[in-house]
Amino acid sequence: xxxxxxxxxxxxxxxxxxxxxxxxxxxxxxxxxxxxxxxxxxxxxxxxxxxxxxxxxxxxxxxxxxxxxxxxxxxxxxxxxxxxxxxxxxxxxxxxxxxxxxxxxxxxxxxxxxxxxxxxxxxxxxxxxxxxxxxxxxxxxxxxxxxxxxxxxxxxxxxxxxxxxxxxxxxxxxxxxxxxxxxxxxxxxxxxxxxxxxxxxxxxxxxxxxxxxxxxxxxxxxxxxxxxxxxxxxxxxxxxxxxxxxxxxxxxxxxxxxxxxxxxxxxxxxxxxxxxxxxxxxxxxxxxxxxxxxxxxxxxxxxxxxxxxxxxxxxxxxxxxxxxxxxxxxxxxxxxxxxxxx
Amino acid sequence: xxxxxxxxxxxxxxxxxxxxxxxxxxxxxxxxxxxxxxxxxxxxxxxxxxxxxxxxxxxxxxxxxxxxxxxxxxxxxxxxxxxxxxxxxxxxxxxxxxxxxxxxxxxxxxxxxxxxxxxxxxxxxxxxxxxxxxxxxxxxxxxxxxxxxxxxxxxxxxxxxxxxxxxxxxxxxxxxxxxxxxxxxxxxxxxxxxxxxxxxxxxxxxxxxxxxxxxxxxxxxxxxxxxxxxxxxxxxxxxxxxxxxxxxxxxxxxxxxxxxxxxxxxxxxxxxxxxxxxxxxxxxxxxxxxxxxxxxxxxxxxxxxxxxxxxxxxxxxxxxxxxxxxxxxxxxxxxxxxxxxx
Numbered sequence: 001x002x003x004x005x006x007x008x009x010x011x012x013x014x015x016x017x018x019x020x021x022x023x024x025x026x027x028x029x030x031x032x033x034x035x036x037x038x039x040x041x042x043x044x045x046x047x048x049x050x051x052x053x054x055x056x057x058x059x060x061x062x063x064x065x066x067x068x069x070x071x072x073x074x075x076x077x078x079x080x081x082x083x084x085x086x087x088x089x090x091x092x093x094x095x096x097x098x099x100x101x102x103x104x105x106x107x108x109x110x111x112x113x114x115x116x117x118x119x120x121x122x123x124x125x126x127x128x129x130x131x132x133x134x135x136x137x138x139x140x141x142x143x144x145x146x147x148x149x150x151x152x153x154x155x156x157x158x159x160x161x162x163x164x165x166x167x168x169x170x171x172x173x174x175x176x177x178x179x180x181x182x183x184x185x186x187x188x189x190x191x192x193x194x195x196x197x198x199x200x201x202x203x204x205x206x207x208x209x210x211x212x213x214x215x216x217x218x219x220x221x222x223x224x225x226x227x228x229x230x231x232x233x234x235x236x237x238x239x240x241x242x243x244x245x246x247x248x249x250x251x252x253x254x255x256x257x258x259x260x261x262x263x264x265x266x267x268x269x270x271x272x273x274x275x276x277x278x279x280x281x282x283x284x285x286x287x288x289x290x291x292x293x294x295x296x297x298x299x300x301x302x303x304x305x306x307x308x309x310x311x312x313x314x315x316x317x318x319x320x321x322x323x324x325x326x327x328x329x330x331x332x333x334x335x336x337x338x339x340x341x342x
Numbered sequence: 343x344x345x346x347x348x349x350x351x352x353x354x355x356x357x358x359x360x361x362x363x364x365x366x367x368x369x370x371x372x373x374x375x376x377x378x379x380x381x382x383x384x385x386x387x388x389x390x391x392x393x394x395x396x397x398x399x400x401x402x403x404x405x406x407x408x409x410x411x412x413x414x415x416x417x418x419x420x421x422x423x424x425x426x427x428x429x430x431x432x433x434x435x436x437x438x439x440x441x442x443x444x445x446x447x448x449x450x451x452x453x454x455x456x457x458x459x460x461x462x463x464x465x466x467x468x469x470x471x472x473x474x475x476x477x478x479x480x481x482x483x484x485x486x487x488x489x490x491x492x493x494x495x496x497x498x499x500x501x502x503x504x505x506x507x508x509x510x511x512x513x514x515x516x517x518x519x520x521x522x523x524x525x526x527x528x529x530x531x532x533x534x535x536x537x538x539x540x541x542x543x544x545x546x547x548x549x550x551x552x553x554x555x556x557x558x559x560x561x562x563x564x565x566x567x568x569x570x571x572x573x574x575x576x577x578x579x580x581x582x583x584x585x586x587x588x589x590x591x592x593x594x595x596x597x598x599x600x601x602x603x604x605x606x607x608x609x610x611x612x613x614x615x616x617x618x619x620x621x622x623x624x625x626x627x628x629x630x631x632x633x634x635x636x637x638x639x640x641x642x643x644x645x646x647x648x649x650x651x652x653x654x655x656x657x658x659x660x661x662x663x664x665x666x667x668x669x670x671x672x673x674x675x676x677x678x679x680x681x682x683x684x
Contacts, residue, residue, distance in 0.1 A: 158663065159628060160631055160663060163628035163631070163632070164628065167629060167632035167636045207584075207605070210605055210607075211605075211607070212607075213626075242584055242605075244587055245586055245605050245606060262552050263549070263584075263587050264587060265552075265554075284552060284555075285500070285502075286501060286502040286504075286505035287505065287509060289505070289510075290506055290509035290510055291510050294510070321502060
C-alpha cells in the first residue's frame, strides 16, 4: 500500500522502517539512459508523450532504488496545455516569446481542465501500475514561479519585471496569480486522481522575495494551488530554493512537508517550522562532486539530524546537476537506507 | 572631517544628523554620463586609469548627493594586478581562461604590494582631494568570491567546482584563500593608506554556503582580509547576497557594519547580530521599477526600522541594476535625508 510507504509515512510524521530518499531531477540528464531516450525529442513534446514520461520517470527508481518516483514534467507544461505560446530552450529554460504585460493577457490563461491533458492522466495511471508500492510524486510549479516566467519572458536572476508588476498593479498581479493557482492546482489534481501518492509544489524562485512580499502577494495563491488536492488525502511537499526566511509561511500555505535547501540545517528548519511539519532535504548538490568519504559523512549527518525531526525525507537541497555521477546517487540511497534502518 | 561624516558616524554607532545613504554600483551603467565616459575603454583598463576612475567615482556623488563615494573598481582588479590572466567580458563578468586547479596554480598568485598598483593610490588620493568631507569607501572582493571566479573560470550559479575543491582538498583550498586574503587585504590597505574613509569587503556569492562550510572554510580568510586594515581605524563593511544565515559570522570576521539584503528586515538582522554592529541596507533593487508611491513608502519604512538599529547606512540589498532610472536614485537620497533628519 502506498499509504504504508516510507515516503508517505515520513511525510505524515509516522514511524518509518528507514528514512525515505528521492532526488529532485532524479529523472533527467544525469542518467545516460535518459539522454539516449530523449535524443531527438524536444522537452515539451517528451513531457506529453506517455511512453517517454513513463520510462523516464521509472529509470531512476530502477537504477537508484529511490523511495519515490517524481513525475517527469516541467513547470510550464500546464501553461502550454492551456495554450500559452512557449518553448523550453536547451541551456536556457522556458522562454515565452510574448511575455505577460497587461490585463488583456489574462485571456491567454483559461482554466486548465482534465480533458486538456489526457496524456498526463494516462502517464500517471501507467506509472502507478508499474511502480506498485512505490509512490509517485505529482509535480507542479507554484504561481509565483510560473508568473515570473510569464512576466519576464524567461528565466530571471532578479525577477525585476515580476516585482514591478506585483507592486505596480497588485490587482492585476492577484488576478494573474489566481489564474495560475487554478492551473497549478488542476495539474496536481489530475495527477492525484490518476493515482499519484503525494505531490510537490515547486516554487523554485520564491526565495527571491522578502517575507513581506511573500505574505502580501504570494502565499494565498500557493495556498489555493495546494488546496486543490487537500480533500484527496495525499501529502503535499512545498519546496523553494533559499527559503530559510519563509519556511513557516510556506508550511502554513497548506503543506505537510517543507523542503529545506542546504543553507539551513534540518534542526534549524524544524525549530522554525514547529512540530506540525515533516521536512525534506538537505544535501548541497555541489557536494556530489566531493570525495566519497566527505560526502558520506555529510549524508549520515543529515540522516541523524532528520531522526530528530517530526518526519524526514532525504533529498538534495536543489535538483541533481546534469553532470552528476549517477553512481554516487545510488550509493547515497544505500547509505541513507543502511544508516537509518530502525 | 571624514570622521564626522554621517557614514562614519552611523558605521561606528554614533548619533547622526541624518541617515547616510549610498548605493552599491552607484558608479556605473545606470548613469548616462558613465556610459559616455566608458565608451571604447575596456573595464579592466578603465579601473586602472586614474582619470576615469576619479571621474566615474565622483559622478554619482555629484548627481545623487550620496553620503559616500564607492571606489570604482572590480573585484578581479587586484588579481589582474598580481598577474592573473583574466578578462571582464561585457554581459558575462570576469572570465579566467586557465582556472585554478592544482597546487602549482598557487604560483600564479604572488603577494600584492603597493608598488604594483600606483594608479590605485593615485586615484584614491585625487578622489579624497575632490570629495572633501564625503568619505570614499575602499573596495575589495572577499577570498571566497574571488576563489569562486578563479576555480570556476567565471561566474557560477552553483559554485560546484569551488565546493568540490573546498571539500576535496581543504589544504589547497586554505592555501588558495590565504593568498587571496593577502591580496584582498593589501588592496584595501592601499586604498585606506591613500585616504579612503571606510572599506567594504564584497563577498557577493557567500550566501551560497551553509553555515558549517562558511565557518570551516571561509570565515577566517575574510577575517584576514579585514584585519589588514584593522589598525587604520576606518569602519569596515562586510556584504554578501542572501546571507541571512551568516550575519553574525560575517560580523565576527571583523566588521563594524554588516550588509543586509532585502530578504531579511533590518529589525531581524539587528536581532541576529546583537548590539555590536551597524547595519547597511536593505531596499530590494527590483523595487526601483515600482511606482514612486510604493517605493517611497518602502524607503520610509526602512529608514524607520534603521532608526532602531545601533547604526544604519541606507543602501540597496544588491547593486543598482544597469537599466535603473538614475532620477529615482536621486529622489531616494532626498527622501532618506528628509525622513531621517534629526
